[in-house]
Structures are given as structure tokens and as C-alpha cells.
Amino acid sequence: xxxxxxxxxxxxxxxxxxxxxxxxxxxxxxxxxGDFDTMRRWGGELYDAGYVGxxxxxxxxxxxxxxxxxxxxxEEMSRAxxxxxxxxIGLNMAGPTIIAWGTDEQKQRYLKxxxxxxxxxxxxxxEPGSGSDLxxxxxSAVLDGDHWVVNGQKVWxxxxxxxxxxxxxVRTDPEAPKHAGLSYLIVDMHAxxxxxxxxxxxxxxxxxxxxxFDDVRVPRSSILGQPGDGWKVAMTTLLHERGTLGFxxxxxxxxxxxxxxxxxxxxxxxxxRPADDPVVRDAVASEWIEMQSLRFTNYRSLTTLLExxxxxxEGSGVKLAWSEANxxxxxxxxxxxxxxxxxxxxxxxxxxxxxxxxxxSRGNTIEAGTSEILRNIIAERVLGLPKGR
Amino acid sequence: MDFAFSxxxxxxxxxxxxxxASRYDDARLATIADSATGVDxxxxxxxxxxxxxDAELTFLDQAxxxxxxxxxxxxxxxxxxxxxxxPALDAETGKxxxxxxxxxxxxxxxxxxxxxxxxPVGASASGGRLTGTKVLVPDGASADLFVVxxxxxxxxxxxxxxxVTAHATIDGTRRVADVRFDGAPARALASGEEARALLxxxxxxxxxxxxxxxxxxxxxxxxxxxAYAKEREQFGKxxxxxxxxxxxxxxxxxxxxxxxxxxxxxxWCVSADDEMARQACLAAKALAGSAAVFACENAIQGHGGIxxxxxxxxxxxxxxxxxxxxxxxxxxxxxxxxxxxxxx
Numbered sequence: 001x002x003x004x005x006x007x008x009x010x011x012x013x014x015x016x017x018x019x020x021x022x023x024x025x026x027x028x029x030x031x032x033x034g035d036f037d038t039m040r041r042w043g044g045e046l047y048d049a050g051y052v053g054x055x056x057x058x059x060x061x062x063x064x065x066x067x068x069x070x071x072x073x074x075e076e077m078s079r080a081x082x083x084x085x086x087x088x089i090g091l092n093m094a095g096p097t098i099i100a101w102g103t104d105e106q107k108q109r110y111l112k113x114x115x116x117x118x119x120x121x122x123x124x125x126x127e128p129g130s131g132s133d134l135x136x137x138x139x140s141a142v143l144d145g146d147h148w149v150v151n152g153q154k155v156w157x158x159x160x161x162x163x164x165x166x167x168x169x170v171r172t173d174p175e176a177p178k179h180a181g182l183s184y185l186i187v188d189m190h191a192x193x194x195x196x197x198x199x200x201x202x203x204x205x206x207x208x209x210x211x212x213f214d215d216v217r218v219p220r221s222s223i224l225g226q227p228g229d230g231w232k233v234a235m236t237t238l239l240h241e242r243g244t245l246g247f248x249x250x251x252x253x254x255x256x257x258x259x260x261x262x263x264x265x266x267x268x269x270x271x272x273r274p275a276d277d278p279v280v281r282d283a284v285a286s287e288w289i290e291m292q293s294l295r296f297t298n299y300r301s302l303t304t305l306l307e308x309x310x311x312x313x314e315g316s317g318v319k320l321a322w323s324e325a326n327x328x329x330x331x332x333x334x335x336x337x338x339x340x341x342x343x344x345x346x347x348x349x350x351x352x353x354x355x356x357x358x359x360x361s362r363g364n365t366i367e368a369g370t371s372e373i374l375r376n377i378i379a380e381r382v383l384g385l386p387k388g389r
Numbered sequence: 390m391d392f393a394f395s396x397x398x399x400x401x402x403x404x405x406x407x408x409x410a411s412r413y414d415d416a417r418l419a420t421i422a423d424s425a426t427g428v429d430x431x432x433x434x435x436x437x438x439x440x441x442x443d444a445e446l447t448f449l450d451q452a453x454x455x456x457x458x459x460x461x462x463x464x465x466x467x468x469x470x471x472x473x474x475x476p477a478l479d480a481e482t483g484k485x486x487x488x489x490x491x492x493x494x495x496x497x498x499x500x501x502x503x504x505x506x507x508x509p510v511g512a513s514a515s516g517g518r519l520t521g522t523k524v525l526v527p528d529g530a531s532a533d534l535f536v537v538x539x540x541x542x543x544x545x546x547x548x549x550x551x552x553v554t555a556h557a558t559i560d561g562t563r564r565v566a567d568v569r570f571d572g573a574p575a576r577a578l579a580s581g582e583e584a585r586a587l588l589x590x591x592x593x594x595x596x597x598x599x600x601x602x603x604x605x606x607x608x609x610x611x612x613x614x615x616a617y618a619k620e621r622e623q624f625g626k627x628x629x630x631x632x633x634x635x636x637x638x639x640x641x642x643x644x645x646x647x648x649x650x651x652x653x654x655x656x657w658c659v660s661a662d663d664e665m666a667r668q669a670c671l672a673a674k675a676l677a678g679s680a681a682v683f684a685c686e687n688a689i690q691g692h693g694g695i696x697x698x699x700x701x702x703x704x705x706x707x708x709x710x711x712x713x714x715x716x717x718x719x720x721x722x723x724x725x726x727x728x729x730x731x732x733x
Contacts, residue, residue: 003658292672294650320643
């Protein structure tokens with residue numbers, strides 16, 4: 001057991017820190033997610049500096065480093081309060097799935113522009129009638145010569161309005177049992193018949209979208225795996241979503257805890273310092289402890305990953321715990337403003353930062369696996385309890 | 390960053406788990422807990438033979454044992470001796486501990502005043518004699534030697550020179566005692582700033598040790614809950630298929646993992662004398678105490694009526710969890726100190 005960085009890790013950390021202090025320091029916080037083109041350029045800057053695709057094999061434009069470096073990257077980014085690369089669906093889901101299942105041509109075509117941020121990806125998994133129950137999806141693809149013809153609707157798709165490509169789960173065999181009839185396509189979001197409609201969330205931001213597919217023709221070769229492999233391929237995607245997510249979340253929580261600490265040390269609208277209220281102090285300490293516990297749970301899971309190639313099961317609770325912590329923390333921050341917390345527009349406290357993130361946090365227990373599903377997964381796969389379904 | 394225990398430490402863990410399980414099945418543990426002293430006197434020489442009391446053990450070696458003695462409570466003053474008292478004692482006394490001929494504990498709290506480990510005390514020593522009244526001394530009735538916190542430093546006093554009154558406790562296997570010293574012959578161990586720093590390190594160590602024990606307690610409670618949820622049937626199905634039950638187990642699992650991560654972090658910080666040791670130990674103790682209580686409460690609920698009976702082992706764990714959660718103040722006391730680091 002040794003919690004120190006190795007000399008190589010320490011050098012990487014120092015180099016990144018100094019790069020960030022030159023390239024990021026001083027840019028302002030924003031209430032929402034920021035302007036997308038700015039974010040895309042920032043993604044390109046990160047790529048040029050060598051901080052994107054750290055764990056990807058070098059033949060695909062990565063640096064072939066161990067996941068420890070990705071963890072350090074995420075920690076340092078959050079400590080510098082710098083946003084990440086905007087191509088998260090591509091980097092964390094589409095990319096690893098293409099590396100695992102793609103043909104050489106697909107790897108050549110898609111991976112590099114995904115790393116640079118030139119091409120943004122979105123995900124077409126959930127449907128209006130099937131959210132948690134992914135395998136019940138009804139969006140169909142029927143072979144017509146050299147093309148799949150896709151019809152249906154997907155929902156909750158982040159970045160679809162700016163994306164070049166979509167990883168899409170479709171039903172290609174309506175006769176086969178539910179899981180066996182699925183296939184996994186790569187769809188050009190600019191193809192005729194693709195319509196994206198933004199869904200406005202409770203934050204007022206259209207972060208998610210609905211995607212409609214009307215007789216969209218997709219080249220027959222734009223498939224990952226074979227027809228009928230869709231479920232297996234999708235599981236690779238979700239494994240990566242949940243597997244690499246942990247550090248991103250604990251680092252994000254660290255950023256939020258740091259913001260919270262800053263907030264409560266300043267006088268509130270009533271002139272009093274929230275940090276002088278013992279109830280607030282107790283709650284801030286709780287969230288700091290929670291954040292550390294998630295951070296070190298990630299490290300524990302990472303140790304298992306480095307030893308065995310598979311992340312440890314302890315990481316399975318991180319997203320669950322993070323989402324609830326983020327909800328408590330942002331609500332605590334909003335409570336500091338009293339009724340001032342309601343005021344929007346130019347007069348919104350701190351540029352609406354906490355307003356936005358408190359409302360946004362309610363999605364945290366729903367997206368990327370609802371907390372109910374995650375509890376089922378822990379109960380069934382980690383604890384070995386009998387399946388309820 | 391390497392979070393794994395060494396191969397030797399994992400061997401020690403396996404050996405300890407086997408030893409404790411064979412010596413203390415649930416029925417025997419209950420018998421000892423309900424006995425006059427709550428202690429298995431015969432186990433002490435065995436601990437010495439197995440090397441559990443050696444001064445050479447690192448804190449990470451001991452960490453494995455603290456966790457395992459939470460998973461299967463060891464009815465002996467093990468934690469008191471090695472975590473609370475030994476760090477203050479000289480090498481010569483350490484040898485007597487290693488040989489199994491000396492059990493020790495720490496006496497700090499006094500009646501009618503703040504009772505935290507670092508709070509000021511009234512006990513005083515002069516001319517090699519110590520006078521004062523201590524309460525809540527863990528394993529006070531089993532100890533041969535007391536490390537006593539006095540106003541100007543730490544002292545060693547033989548139990549033969551003290552007046553010890555044992556108390557029954559709801560956790561029958563780790564009782565506390567009142568100890569009166571009336572001009573008792575006392576040997577100075579540390580004084581002034583040195584004593585204060587030493588006491589701070591002892592507190593860190595105690596927090597980490599209790600956090601690890603809490604992890605063991607929570608793990609056993611979760612294991613019992615999961616086993617019962619698989620086997621107990623209602624409405625024609627094992628109750629573990631019902632989310633009202635299975636989600637309780639998942640919640641316990643998540644909190645247990647968090648507590649384990651912090652407890653290991655704290656253990657490493659203590660062993661490496663890391664600059665974050667104080668915060669890590671505060672965090673670990675706060676979370677692990679709560680996690681152990683939470684695990685036991687959920688396990689009791691999941692068992693229904695049977696989990697609420699004296700006959701079932703769960704309440705033994707619950708009471709140990711409450712003991713360690715209450716040590717040196719509840720979680721909110723540790724959080725108040727964490728808050729001071731963060732906010733002041």
C-alpha cells in the first residue's frame with residue numbers, strides 16, 4: 001500500500017498543473033454548460049497538449065498510459081476548475097466501443113477526429129418506451145441492398161444537436177428473442193431523415209434531445225460487430241460509461257466541494273457567514289468526507305483494475321453515491337441564499353451557478369443508470385441476491 | 390498509488406479470519422459477552438504466540454487484524470493494548486506486551502468535564518505519584534497497566550496501584566471501568582508538547598483502528614443480511630428479490646465500501662506519518678462508525694423479528710458498532726474538527 005505518486009506520475013501531474021496554470025487559469029465560471037464552440041476549441045487545445053486519450057493505445061492517437069494517469073488528469077482538471085473535453089460520449093463510450101469492436105477502417109476513420117474534438121458523438125440508446133429496459137427498444141433497421149433503413153425515435157440524447165455521429169442501438173430481427181434481435185450502428189447525424197429536437201430540462205437548458213429517424217439510410221458496413229451483436233456491443237459501451245466514470249465524478253465532486261467551501265466562507269445575502277452556522281459546518285464536512293471516500297474508492301477499484309484487468313466491484317457504488325452527494329451539496333449551497341436563490345437573470349447570485357447545478361443535479365440520479373437500476377445491479381451482480389425480474 | 394495490502398498482510402488476514410471464526414462462533418461469542426467479565430482470558434497467550442502483539446508489526450499489519458477483529462469480535466483487550474497504550478510505552482514494556490505478559494489501556498476521561506482524548510484533564514502527578522479519577526477506561530478491568538493522561542504529561546501506572554471499578558456495558562465484550570489513582574506510583578512517559586503530540590498520534594491511531602473494526606463489523610452485518618435475504622422466503626420467493634430488501638443491502642454495500650476506502654487511507658496515513666493523517670483519521674472514524682451502525686440497523690430490519698432477538702448474533706455487532714461510533718464523541722464531533730480544517 002502506497003498512496004504516493006511514482007516519480008513518473010508526479011512529473012506528469014506537475015507538467016499538467018503548469019500547463020493548466022498557463023492555459024486555463026482565470027477563465028470565469030458559468031452557470032450553464034458554456035458555449036459549445038468555445039468548449040470544442042478547448043477540447044482541441046487539450047488534445048494538442050497531449051491530454052486527450054491518455055489511456056488509448058498510441059496507434060489510435062492515444063498515449064498508451066495506465067488508467068492512473070487518467071485519474072491524475074481528472075483530479076488536476078477539477079482542482080484547476082477547468083472543464084473537460086466536450087466530446088465525452090465519443091471519448092468514454094463510442095471510442096472504446098470502436099476500439100473493441102470496430103474494423104480497421106472504422107478505427108482509422110473515426111478515432112482521431114473524436115480525440116481532437118472535431119467530431120462530436122451522441123448516443124441513441126433510450127427510447128420513449130424503454131429507458132432502463134434497454135433491450136426493449138423498438139427503433140428498427142431493415143436491410144435494403146447495401147443499406148440499413150432506420151425508423152424510430154431515441155431520447156435523452158446529450159449533444160445530439162451538435163453531433164456528427166450517433167452510436168445507435170436498433171432492432172434488426174423482430175423475430176429473435178428481445179436481446180438477440182439488436183444491432184449496433186454508427187449513424188451520420190447529417191443524413192437525410194435524421195431530425196433532432198431539443199428537450200428543455202428543468203434547468204431551462206436544452207441539454208438533451210430527441211432524435212427521430214425516418215427512413216434514414218445507413219451504409220451496411222456502418223455496424224459494430226455482426227447483426228444480432230447489439231446487446232453485447234452496448235454492454236461494452238455501458239461498461240466503459242460506468243467503468244471510467246468514477247474518477248470523473250469524484251473529481252467533479254471535489255470541484256463542487258471546493259466551490260461550496262468558498263461560498264460558505266463569504267457573507268451571505270443577510271450579511272452572515274454560513275460557515276459560522278454549526279449545521280452548515282457539519283454538512284460541509286460531511287460532503288468533504290463523502291468526496292474523499294469516493295476518491296479513495298476509485299483508487300481502490302483502480303488498484304484492482306491494474307492488478308487483474310477488471311475494475312474492482314467496490315466502484316459500482318460510486319455513481320450512486322456521487323449523484324446523491326451532488327444533490328445534497330448543491331441544495332445546501334442554494335439554501336445559503338434563502339429566497340434570493342429564486343432570482344434569475346443578471347441579479348442571480350453568483351451568475352446562477354448554484355441555481356443551475358442544483359436543478360441539474362436532479363438528473364444525476366436518473367442519467368447513466370437510474371439509482372434504482374444501479375441498486376439492482378449491486379444487489380444482483382455484486383451481492384449475488386436473486387433477480388427480481 | 391497502490392491500494393493493495395501486501396501478500397504477507399493478506400496471509401495474515403486469512404489466518405486471522407480462520408483463527409477467530411474457529412475460536413469464536415456466534416454462540417461462543419454470546420456466552421463470553423454474557424459472562425461475568427466479557428473477556429476470554431485464555432486467548433492472550435495465543436495472541437502472543439501468533440505474533441499479534443509484536444512491536445515489529447507495522448500499522449498496516451495491525452490494520453488487517455483490527456478489521457478482522459471487527460468481523461469476528463475478539464473478546465480481549467487487544468485494541469486497547471496495541472492501539473491505545475503501546476504507542477506511549479517504552480521498548481522494554483513493549484517486549485512484555487509482545488511476550489503476552491502485559492495487557493494495557495489508556496485512561497484519559499474524567500467525570501464532570503469534556504471527555505475528548507485531547508481535552509484538558511485534572512489528574513496530576515508530583516514526586517512520581519499520580520492522583521486523579523478516570524472514567525470510561527476501555528477494558529479497564531482487564532489491564533495490568535494504565536497509560537494515564539495527566540495535566541502535565543503521560544504516565545504509566547500499574548493496575549495493582551489503582552482502584553478499578555468495572556461497569557457492565559451494552560457491548561459485553563469491551564467494557565469500561567472507572568479507575569481511581571490516589572498517590573499511585575507513576576512513571577513519566579512523556580511531558581508537555583511531546584506528550585500532547587503523542588496523544589494526538591494515539592488518537593489518530595485509535596480512530597483508524599476503530600474505523601477498521603467498524604468496517605469488519607459492517608461487512609459481517611452485510612454478509613448476514615445477504616445470506617438471510619437469499620434463504621428466507623415469503624410470498625413464495627426469497628425476500629432478496631424484493632427491492633425493499635435488496636436495495637437496503639445495496640445501500641449498506643455502498644456505504645461499507647466508502648468506509649473501507651477511508652479506513653485504509655487512514656491506516657496508510659498513520660503508517661506513513663502522512664501530512665493528511667489527522668484529517669484522514671477523523672474522516673474514517675466518522676464515516677466507519679456511522680456505516681457500521683447503518684449496516685447493523687439494516688441487517689436487523691432485513692431479518693425481521695428474528696434479528697431483534699437476544700438469541701441472534703446481530704445485536705452483538707450492533708452494540709460493538711455503537712461502541713466504536715461513540716468513542717471520543719459521535720461522528721459530528723469528528724466532522725466539527727474536519728470543518729475547522731476546511732473553513733477556519
